[in-house]
Amino acid sequence: xxxxxxxxxxxxxxxxxxxxxxxxxxxxxxxxxxxxxxxxxxxxxxxxxxxxxxxxxxxxxxxxxxxxxxxxxxxxxxxxxxxxxxxxxxxxxxxxxxxxxxxxxxxxxxxxxxxxxxxxxxxxxxxxxxxxxxxxxxxxxxxxxxxxxxxxxxxxxxxxxxxxxxxxxxxxxxxxxxxxxxxxxxxxxxxxxxxxxxxxxxxxxxxxxxxxxxxxxxxxxxxxxxxxxxxxxxxxxxxxxxxxxxxxxxxxxxxxxxxxxxxxxxxxxxxxxxxxxxxxxxxxxxxxxxxxxxxxxxxxxxxxxxxxxxxxxxxxxxx
Ligand code: UDP
Ligand code: MG
Numbered sequence: 001x002x003x004x005x006x007x008x009x010x011x012x013x014x015x016x017x018x019x020x021x022x023x024x025x026x027x028x029x030x031x032x033x034x035x036x037x038x039x040x041x042x043x044x045x046x047x048x049x050x051x052x053x054x055x056x057x058x059x060x061x062x063x064x065x066x067x068x069x070x071x072x073x074x075x076x077x078x079x080x081x082x083x084x085x086x087x088x089x090x091x092x093x094x095x096x097x098x099x100x101x102x103x104x105x106x107x108x109x110x111x112x113x114x115x116x117x118x119x120x121x122x123x124x125x126x127x128x129x130x131x132x133x134x135x136x137x138x139x140x141x142x143x144x145x146x147x148x149x150x151x152x153x154x155x156x157x158x159x160x161x162x163x164x165x166x167x168x169x170x171x172x173x174x175x176x177x178x179x180x181x182x183x184x185x186x187x188x189x190x191x192x193x194x195x196x197x198x199x200x201x202x203x204x205x206x207x208x209x210x211x212x213x214x215x216x217x218x219x220x221x222x223x224x225x226x227x228x229x230x231x232x233x234x235x236x237x238x239x240x241x242x243x244x245x246x247x248x249x250x251x252x253x254x255x256x257x258x259x260x261x262x263x264x265x266x267x268x269x270x271x272x273x274x275x276x277x278x279x280x281x282x283x284x285x286x287x288x289x290x291x292x293x294x295x296x297x298x299x300x301x302x303x304x305x306x307x308x309x310x311x312x313x314x315x316x317x318x319x
Contacts, residue, residue: 009090013080019205027104047074060310067311100204102161119165120193150227181222234283
């Protein structure tokens with residue numbers, strides 16, 4: 001069904017992964033050479049401060065199948081993936097992490113699913129070896145919240161290890177937003193999708209690059225990009241509070257008109273002012289979050305810029 005001159009692109013964002021790249025390269029080559037396809041291995045260096053860009057350059061010089069895109073600074077994992085997807089030329093493009101947590105031995109399986117005719121082969125992490133209780137818990141909570149709140153369904157444990165047919169990649173390139181949550185975008189994009197499960201091993205070397213702050217930003221990007229529920233939430237709370245205050249006012253009037261009680265209402269008033277004040281601030285905060293995102297998007301800044309490019313194919317693929 002597929003000719004031998006079909007090209008498979010493998011896109012790998014790397015950020016300070018100097019101790020992983022060589023090992024990763026060898027493993028990918030080992031599994032890809034067993035298949036009948038040509039391949040290109042694209043490392044997207046996300047502004048690393050260690051030797052990563054030099055190693056990428058060395059590999060690109062030594063092996064014509066390797067390309068290096070060196071970004072001018074750290075733009076984040078999702079933008080690095082986007083940059084790789086803009087430059088990939090393959091009939092199918094596989095995105096994966098460079099720390100061995102997305103096992104290269106699964107490459108033939110992903111490709112065989114594509115040969116069966118699936119255009120998106122999504123991998124699902126059923127477990128991560130050595131993941132802290134906190135990371136697993138927050139990750140699960142995030143997916144539950146995201147799916148409850150938004151109209152796109154993101155698979156729990158869905159990772160950025162996936163294969164996309166070139167038709168899907170072309171559609172992906174038409175997404176214009178800055179704040180990117182690629183899992184949501186792919187889920188919303190449609191086409192023939194399938195899933196395969198895997199257990200993510202530990203990192204080969206180094207530490208996770210995702211701090212709690214980065215995870216939180218990532219989660220907020222995901223939720224605000226695909227859900228208006230938080231905005232509605234502020235509205236519903238406002239309605240509930242509005243009704244409650246009518247009831248409260250009636251109660252106050254009743255006491256004033258029909259009883260002889262004095263005015264010891266201080267506690268009630270203070271409590272209701274505090275409650276309403278808090279809720280108003282929360283509502284304004286939610287609106288502010290969305291307005292901030294509108295502001296970021298309307299500036300229409302470039303998503304990233306490159307400092308250097310190594311390897312054979314230099315023309316860009318963007319549009
Ligand atoms: N990464 C990146 N830019 C960043 C953070 C991470 O390109 O700002 C890369 C990193 O080098 C790795 C992949 O994204 O190849 C996944 O990152 P990491 O392993 O730190 O995430 P985790 O597996 O802990 O979720
Ligand atoms: Mg990792």
